[in-house]
Amino acid sequence: MSVLAHGIGSRHDLPLSPFYAFAGAFAALFVSFLALGLLWPASRFRGDRAGRPLPVPLQRLADARPTRIAARAGGLAAALFVLLHLLLGPDGPERNPAAGAVYVLLWVGLVPASLLLGPVWRLLNPLRTLHLLVCRALARDPATGRPLPVRLGLWPAAAGLLAFTWLELVAPDPASSTALLLFLVPYGAVHLAGAARHGARWFDHADAFEVYSGLLARLSPLGRRPADRRLVLRSPFNGLDATPPTPGLVATVCVMLGSTAYDGFSDAPSWITSVQTSPLGRTTAATLGLLAAVALVATLYALCAGVTRLISGQLRHPLTVFAHSLVPIALGYLVAHYFTLLVTEGPHTVMVALGTDTSVPPEPPLAPGGIATLQVAAIVVGHVLGVVAAHDRSVRLFPPARAVAGQLPLLALMIAYTIGGLTLLLA
Amino acid sequence: MRRSPRPLRLNRLTSLTSRTAFPRLAVALLTAGALVCGASACGGRPTTHHRPGTSHEQAGGNVGRLLTADDGSGHRLRQVEATGAPAVTVAVRPDSEDGWNVHLSVRNFRFSPDSVGGAALLGRGHARLFLDGHPLARLYGPWYHLPDSLVREAGGGRTLTARLYADDHTAWAVHSTPIQATTPLTTTPSAGTPAAPRPDRTLEIVISHGKVSPAPGRTELRKGQRIELRVRTDRADTLHVHGYDKEARLPAGRTTTLTLTADHTGLFEVETHESDLLLTQLVVR
Known part of the structure; x- marks a missing residue:
């Protein structure tokens, strides 16, 4: 495996043909301006209060102790499986399922799992389970600990996400057992220490995978209403609207968008040429590329928030209040880039884990045209969801006279992200 | 005109003659021997044939003329008259599973695996395969399966050469050039394609x-x-x-x-x- 390759997987999606890209860009622009004119003038989303409760037996089943214990045991067993394979198994993703389990089943698999079932990693997280078990053994309440500084917010998670995407996209030989152990063992140690100091809520703020899964779960139709702890079916917009405007949310979303964008352009031969001929050395050059991608996404966002503030006047946190509307755009990027990886390398990893003799991952289930359509559709749908979420937020925050003008900068930003995303698929 | 006295065959024939048609065969043999000696001016028939592994020097047999030139891999050339000299052609076709099948067609030549290492006898010996000059294999028969792995090991190449050697490992030659045949080894073999098409x-x-x-x-x-x-x-x-x-x-x-x-x-x-x-x-x- 090389510096230039993904963590795993040897087949990449074909570059998009211009037809699909133009169709996607046109659709995005069209919907954006339609939204300006036609969408509702008063806020409709009710965030956490919305939703239709699931039938009681279903809720009981989901909340039952055996279900929870089974999920926690499953998560722990899977982590142990990966760890043992990393320590004792052969090197190389063709023979060792550990790399596939981390980069495909966990990292990419969390996207559909969180979209369908909500913040699943909170339940499966082996670190949380370990912390729980140790607290049980010491007869301590897992929730006790020093309070976390409010300003910390999601910043540790953003840093963790950046570190993980660096490992996946930049590190030399990311699929080797050594690289994975060098990442996972310190990661586990840091978070267990954090949890020991601050209690289990540390994971809510600092665990990259929990925050990632939690943000994507905002778009899940399945949610939990905080008021009465009921599991409800709700519109993804309401879930998204309920995203708490925590410090570090913007950073987290920017890392999600930026790293996926970097994954896109790191496939371009021109970028690969500049990395492999760079006088700085490959890893440094690629690291700078990843940081630049995240910085670009963040700068554009900050610029847009600044303009929004100029237009609308008194907005207190223009950066954070709209950050939730970028989650669907990030989701669109993720689906467009990783769908094929999940459906080919996912089963392949399982087959390697089961010891079935397979050297070649299965063919993708869709023809090239189908994949291209799916990619464009994912990006455009993400864009539309983002536009609608931002619209609702702006009509709530701005006085009616300024509502349309106030959302213009954000709309421009979203169009930029979307067209950027399509261009990356084209490259 | 056939000029090889072939002592092994002679021995067998002699044993035959003792039982059956002795007078007629004896006459025929004597005539043949006289003819051969007269025609090629050989200094007497080679009488011994070494068992494998008991060879003496390269110049073991005195068939033809040993040249100072070698074949490029350290084996000296043994020049014989063009007429009736051994000849070889080589054909190669991709195997459906792995590598190629190589077929040598030889004239005035017999593969003699039993007596390799012994003295050179005209029209006998073995063949060697080379890929762009790199030795690949020694052949004791007309058919050979050339596996892909061997070609890769040799670092790949484009031209397959089959060259004829005498039992004492000198290379048969005519007009100071080794007796050999070449064929291009053009494409990587691929399963199911009998003749690999040209690349697009x-x-x-x-x-x-x-x-x-x-x-x-x-x-x-x-x-x-x-x-x-x-x-x-x-x-x-x-x-x-x-x-x-x-x-x-x-x-x-x-x-x-x-x-x-x-x-x-x-x-x-x-x-x-x-x-x-x-x-x-x-x-x-």
């Missing part, structure tokens, strides 16, 4: 001092097309086509050819393993 695209890539030229780009292919990658590098390396999992050794300073049929769609990277360079991306639509 050829890509020449040179790597020197860690720089790839032409600069890595994308190679557009239609599904089902064949591409030939010709890679020359200044450092020994391994070529790898991801997704197709094709590998080839890249010996330093030589051009290695890897041919593959683009039979699944996607974007695949062609890389070197040691220096970890991207050479090109295959875009198969």
Whole structure:
């Protein structure tokens, strides 16, 4: 495996043909301006209060102790499986399922799992389970600990996400057992220490995978209403609207968008040429590329928030209040880039884990045209969801006279992200 | 005119004669012997034939004339008259599973595995296969399966040569040139194609001092097309086509050819393993 390759997987999606890209860009622009004119003038989303409760037996089943214990045991067993394979198994993703389990089943698999079932990693997280078990053994309440500084917010998670995407996209030989152990063992140690100091809520703020899964779960139709702890079916917009405007949310979303964008352009031969001929050395050059991608996404966002503030006047946190509307755009990027990886390398990893003799991952289930359509559709749908979420937020925050003008900068930003995303698929 | 006295055969014939048609055969043999000696001015028939492994010097037999020139791999040439000299042609065709099947057609020549290492006898011996001058195998019969692995081990090559040798490992020669036949070993064998078709695209890539030229780009292919990658590098390396999992050794300073049929769609990277360079991306639509 090389510096230039993904963590795993040897087949990449074909570059998009211009037809699909133009169709996607046109659709995005069209919907954006339609939204300006036609969408509702008063806020409709009710965030956490919305939703239709699931039938009681279903809720009981989901909340039952055996279900929870089974999920926690499953998560722990899977982590142990990966760890043992990393320590004792052969090197190389063709023979060792550990790399596939981390980069495909966990990292990419969390996207559909969180979209369908909500913040699943909170339940499966082996670190949380370990912390729980140790607290049980010491007869301590897992929730006790020093309070976390409010300003910390999601910043540790953003840093963790950046570190993980660096490992996946930049590190030399990311699929080797050594690289994975060098990442996972310190990661586990840091978070267990954090949890020991601050209690289990540390994971809510600092665990990259929990925050990632939690943000994507905002778009899940399945949610939990905080008021009465009921599991409800709700519109993804309401879930998204309920995203708490925590410090570090913007950073987290920017890392999600930026790293996926970097994954896109790191496939371009021109970028690969500049990395492999760079006088700085490959890893440094690629690291700078990843940081630049995240910085670009963040700068554009900050610029847009600044303009929004100029237009609308008194907005207190223009950066954070709209950050939730970028989650669907990030989701669109993720689906467009990783769908094929999940459906080919996912089963392949399982087959390697089961010891079935397979050297070649299965063919993708869709023809090239189908994949291209799916990619464009994912990006455009993400864009539309983002536009609608931002619209609702702006009509709530701005006085009616300024509502349309106030959302213009954000709309421009979203169009930029979307067209950027399509261009990356084209490259 | 056949000039070989063939002592082994003579022995057998003698034993035959003692039982059956002694007078007629004896006359025929005497006549033949006289004719042979007269015609080729040989200094008497070679009377011994060494068992395998009991050889003396290269100049074991005194058939033909031993030249000072050698065949390029340290075996001296043994020149014989053009008329009636051994001759060889070689045909090669891809095997359906692995490598090629090589067939030698010889004239005035018999493979003599039993007596290798012994004295040179006209019209006897073995053949050797070379790929671009690199020795591949010694043959004791007309058919040989040449596995792909052997070709890769030899660093690949384009021309297969079959050369005839005497039992004492001198190379048979006529007019100071070894008796040999060549055939191009053009394409990488691929399963199911009896005659590999010509590639639709050829890509020449040179790597020197860690720089790839032409600069890595994308190679557009239609599904089902064949591409030939010709890679020359200044450092020994391994070529790898991801997704197709094709590998080839890249010996330093030589051009290695890897041919593959683009039979699944996607974007695949062609890389070197040691220096970890991207050479090109295959875009198969």
